[in-house]
Amino acid sequence: MDCWSVLGAPQDADEREIKRSYARQLKRVRPDADAEAFQRLREAYERALQLARWRTTEAVGEVQQPAADNLRQWSDLVELAPSPLPSHEPMPVLAPVLRSLQYGLDADNLPQRWRQAQEQDCTEPFLKHLLAICCDAPGRHLALIEWAVANLDWLTPWQRPSMTALQEGVLVQGLLQQYRRVLEELLVAGRERPFLERLGGYCAQPWLQIFDHRQSWQGEVLELLHQQSWQAPVFEGVCQLFGWDEKRGVTPEPDWMWRALAERYQQEAFYQKLEADAANNADTTPQAAAARLFLTPPSRRHQVALARHFESEHWQACLELSHTLASRFPALVERLPHHDLLFWRSLVPRLLSVDNWIRCSLGSGLALGLYFMPKPGYSPELALMLGLVCSAMLGVLGILLLSNWQQLIGHLLLPDLWLTERLVPKRLNPRCYWLILRHGVPQLVMLALFGFWLGLLGMLGYLGFTLIGWLHSGRIGQANPRFHARHPWLGALHWNHFSPWQPVYLLLMVVLVRACQVHGLGFPLTRLIPG
Incomplete structure (x- = not known):
């Protein structure tokens, strides 16, 4: 083709x-x-x-x-053809001197040969020979071209000698490729300051002030930046040298390449700010703390130590940083120690939920009511009322105990995370929200209480009711925030918080426990202690 x-x-x-x-x-x-x-x-x-x-x-x-041929024909017709000029023999010294000046010409002897050509009054043939060898093999004579550009104003309106468009294109392309190779070596080596200094020196050359030459040079630099990696200050320096400014509408071509570089610049600038915030230990803002957590090596010990004193605004900063990385700069995720942008959720303290404890208190009251019913002298109504009173007292005591438990377990977060990751399947706990020690120990206490009150059926009832709510995500309708705000206690017990299978299971277990009590089926179904 x-x-x-x-x-x-x-x-x-x-x-x-x-x-x-x-x-x-x-x-x-x-x-x-x-x-x-x-x-x-x-x-x-x-x-x-x-x-x-x-x-x-x-x-x-x-x-x-x-x-010229037409003029010669007309001059022959009118007998005005010019008479031949007398031939002059060339100066005997010129040809040998010119040959000596041209022989073995290289970058080291070019300045001296040029001075000799000026002294011998043979500058024109010497320059033509220099131009011919440079255009014939520009890759081998780049040093000669650079000297001529610097000393003879080549590729400018004042160049000597005059050259055709083809010759000029060959020289321009050779120089631009050489400049690009030098800049690419500096960029690959990570020498950003020498890169900008060398680029500034190239841009200041007179021949690169010509519009066409400068456009070609900008295209070469644009392609180089698109193909290589760089830091944000490099792009800022290049834009300053060339005067690129999107706000003023001064951007290079092609536009798609410029857009891609601008997006990379925003990404690099964001990542450098993230690194600066993480490195500045004196900065105690939530954004800096979130940056340190995201750039910390994936060690649970370091993560727990950093997040130990986080407040709600720190976790909000982590959430905003995760959203920014996922939506605007997804390419940066590969450069972070944690490819999961929501890793920090496992470090968030799970504070005591009042709603959950209200439900546990009501369940305890129902269990205590069933516990008192078979006792002599207790009617079903009195047993339920006594169970609710005892459950309220247990609820207050439980809140105090759980508050102290949360403070104590905060110091054991590292082994708690270790146990959770190894004992709980990932599909059941994808964000590591539920922890073995923090949540498992209170649940075991509640399970033991239900077993003490109602035996194996009580334990089975509490465990089954909890697992259905955990594993089955469907709910009976939607919660009403206004009602919950006006009546927090009733809102916590509203039916739309439960799976439709939970009330069915609860009713079934209540009937089963009461039937066992009526028919005298005690140990181990309704009590764990025989007798």
Whole structure:
């Protein structure tokens, strides 16, 4: 496939049409998506430019030649042909001197040879020879080209000697590729300050102030930044050197590559701020504490130590940071020690829920009522009333005990997490919210109380009711926040907090316990102590 087919341009296209076709193709072919296709497009673009410039040069020569032949024919017709000028023999010293100046020309002897050419009055042929060898193999004579650019104003309006568009394109492309290789080596090595200094030196050269040359140079730097990794200050420095500013509408082409770099810059700037906040131990703000927690190595000991004194605003900062990373900068997740952005939820203290304790108190009252019913002298109404009074007293005592338990278990969070991760299946506890010691010990106490009051059926009733509520996510309707705010105690007992299977199971167990008590089926069904 030739270069014109790759570019999608006609074979007689000029330089402007070729550049427009190249810009159109860049919107479809991206180096990050298909590197080989992008390389073929780039080579086709350079080849097409060379052919267009060569065609322009040939066309100029063809136009001039017929004019000279036509003038000679008219001069012959009117017998005004100029008489031949007398031939002059060349100076015998010029050819040997010029050959000596041209032989073995390299970057080391070029300044001296140039001075000698000026002294011998043969600067024009010497410069033409210099231009010829530079255009013939620009890769081998980059040092010669750089010297000529610096000392002879090459690639500027004041260049000597004059050169064709093809020659100028060859020299420009060779220099730009050399500059890019130097900058790429610095960027890969992580030498950001030398990179910006060298880039600033290149941009200050007179030949890169020419509009076309500067546009080509900006394209090379843009591609380099798109292909390599860098820190946010590098992008800021490049934008400052080239004057790129999206607010003022000054952005390079192609636009999709600029957009991708701008997004990468925002990502890098955010990550650097995150690192700075994490490294500044003197900063006690919730955002800095969240940054330290997210960038801490995945060690439970360090995580627990950092989160030990977190308050509600610190956990809110963790939630906001997780949301920002997931929605705006998902690529940064791979660079974090924790790929799970919600890892911190396992460290959040599970405070005492008043609603859950109200339900436990009511369940305890029902269990105590059933416990007192078979006792002699207790009617069912008196037994239930006595059970509710005793459960209220147990509820107050339980709140005091659980408050102290929460403070005590906070110092054992590390072994609690270790046990939970190894004993509880991940599918049942995906965010590690329920902990073995923090929640398991109070549940075992409640289970023991129900067993003491109602035997194995009491334990089975409490355990089954709890497991149904935990495993079955369906609920009877939706909670009413206004009603719950006005009547917190009644709101905690509202039927929409329970699974539809829980009241059915509870009724079944109450009937079963009462039937066993009536028929005298005691140990071990309704009591654990025989007799």
